Amino acid sequence: MSWDEYIRAKSVDEALDNLDRLHGAGRVLAGGTDLILQLQAGQKKAHCLLDVSSVSSLCGITHENGRISIGAATTHSQIGNSSLLFTNAPLLSEACSQIGSPQIRNIGTVGGNIVNAQPAADSVIGLLALDATCTIVSKDGVRNMPVSTLFSGPGISAVDSTQEILTEISFDAASSSAGSAFYRLSRRKAGSLPVLNCAVYLHYNNEENTITRLRIAMGPVAPTPIRLYETERVFTSDTFSMRLMKEALNKVFDEVNPRSSLRGGREYRNEMAKVLVKRAVLKALQIAGWKDSE
Amino acid sequence: MLIDLLREDLGLTGTKRGCGNGKCGACSVILNGKLVNSCLVPAMKANGSEIRTVEGLAGEGDLHPIQEAFLEKGAVQCGFCTPGMLLAAKSLLDETPNPSKEEIKLAISGNLCRCTGYTKIIEAIEALGKDDETGHRT
Numbered sequence: 001m002s003w004d005e006y007i008r009a010k011s012v013d014e015a016l017d018n019l020d021r022l023h024g025a026g027r028v029l030a031g032g033t034d035l036i037l038q039l040q041a042g043q044k045k046a047h048c049l050l051d052v053s054s055v056s057s058l059c060g061i062t063h064e065n066g067r068i069s070i071g072a073a074t075t076h077s078q079i080g081n082s083s084l085l086f087t088n089a090p091l092l093s094e095a096c097s098q099i100g101s102p103q104i105r106n107i108g109t110v111g112g113n114i115v116n117a118q119p120a121a122d123s124v125i126g127l128l129a130l131d132a133t134c135t136i137v138s139k140d141g142v143r144n145m146p147v148s149t150l151f152s153g154p155g156i157s158a159v160d161s162t163q164e165i166l167t168e169i170s171f172d173a174a175s176s177s178a179g180s181a182f183y184r185l186s187r188r189k190a191g192s193l194p195v196l197n198c199a200v201y202l203h204y205n206n207e208e209n210t211i212t213r214l215r216i217a218m219g220p221v222a223p224t225p226i227r228l229y230e231t232e233r234v235f236t237s238d239t240f241s242m243r244l245m246k247e248a249l250n251k252v253f254d255e256v257n258p259r260s261s262l263r264g265g266r267e268y269r270n271e272m273a274k275v276l277v278k279r280a281v282l283k284a285l286q287i288a289g290w291k292d293s294e
Numbered sequence: 295m296l297i298d299l300l301r302e303d304l305g306l307t308g309t310k311r312g313c314g315n316g317k318c319g320a321c322s323v324i325l326n327g328k329l330v331n332s333c334l335v336p337a338m339k340a341n342g343s344e345i346r347t348v349e350g351l352a353g354e355g356d357l358h359p360i361q362e363a364f365l366e367k368g369a370v371q372c373g374f375c376t377p378g379m380l381l382a383a384k385s386l387l388d389e390t391p392n393p394s395k396e397e398i399k400l401a402i403s404g405n406l407c408r409c410t411g412y413t414k415i416i417e418a419i420e421a422l423g424k425d426d427e428t429g430h431r432t
Contacts, residue, residue, distance in 0.1 A: 033334050049336065191404060
């Protein structure tokens with residue numbers, strides 16, 4: 001067995017006490033769909049697993065004062081099935097609904113997806129476009145970090161699961177003038193890691209025909225999930241037109257740096273990155289009230 | 295892992311080990327009402343849970359309507375994916391008694407079959423949805 005002790009924590013405090021007691025030999029477990037495999041392969045180690053999946057304060061989705069909070073142990077299925085999120089953050093519903101398979105989504109969690117830190121983690125791509133903040137607790141206290149700061153490299157999280165616990169993810173609920181879209185390119189319709197994924201969130205001013213706020217997140221086009229900040233700047237620099245779109249898509253090409261892997265070649269991903277950004281921005285614009293007049 | 299507990303300790307060998315890493319769905323069981331891959335669930339995580347394996351479908355001597363439908367439609371060839379498929383079907387039908395083809399495909403998207411090409415499996419589940427008399431037993 002890849003671990004010797006297994007504790008099902010009933011509270012965050014109990015989990016933190018155990019992490020402290022174990023001096024780095026403990027490790028937080030939520031759904032385990034990635035971690036279990038890594039432990040079995042020896043890529044990560046743990047003497048004791050601290051299962052936080054049934055801590056009630058870590059599960060659930062709430063909407064208060066225009067801010068949405070999701071417990072880190074909320075499963076991808078719960079996120080995908082949430083009518084609250086479908087209304088207020090549809091791109092996250094869509095992102096989490098495409099992870100793995102029904103079996104994986106029923107047990108895998110959004111917190112686990114973040115801490116597993118893959119460059120194309122679907123929930124993360126969605127959360128980056130939503131400008132989400134993560135709450136991380138340890139015996140030293142609580143820190144609230146933008147989700148964008150939690151990735152040090154492929155599979156390398158800034159959250160140390162042997163010392164601290166990601167408890168909550170929060171972001172502003174979408175405004176009524178917002179549009180959003182999530183696109184995922186993969187070789188199979190299910191059970192398949194993305195060749196590319198892309199999330200767009202924007203505000204559009206109909207009278208002036210301008211995109212007034214824009215976030216574009218994409219993976220895996222870098223060692224970590226990223227925002228395409230320069231592309232965003234192009235889109236918001238002028239009134240919207242297909243000429244502006246073309247200029248922005250050229251910027252996409254400059255900002256992305258995909259590898260070739262068994263899922264797809266670098267050249268293909270470079271081309272498809274532009275296609276996904278175009279599709280996602282147009283879809284988000286249409287939702288926000290833009291009408292194609294060209 | 296849960297699959298070992300079920301197969302080795304409890305002798306419930308209906309649950310099959312296919313890939314052992316959560317991709318093929320042959321090891322699927324229903325844990326607290328949710329379809330999961332038992333090869334990825336530490337046994338301790340399942341402590342205190344309600345688990346339905348394929349053995350829990352049939353009543354005393356009778357096959358469950360889902361099993362009947364699979365046999366009638368020719369949805370079973372080697373049978374290795376079948377326990378997982380049956381539970382994926384049950385999981386779907388418990389939520390959505392009359393699923394569309396797309397909903398069925400989504401529900402079994404975590405279950406691989408090397409024999410049937412999925413068509414008959416989808417037909418079997420669809421037939422269950424349309425057959426008001428068959429319904430489903432718990």
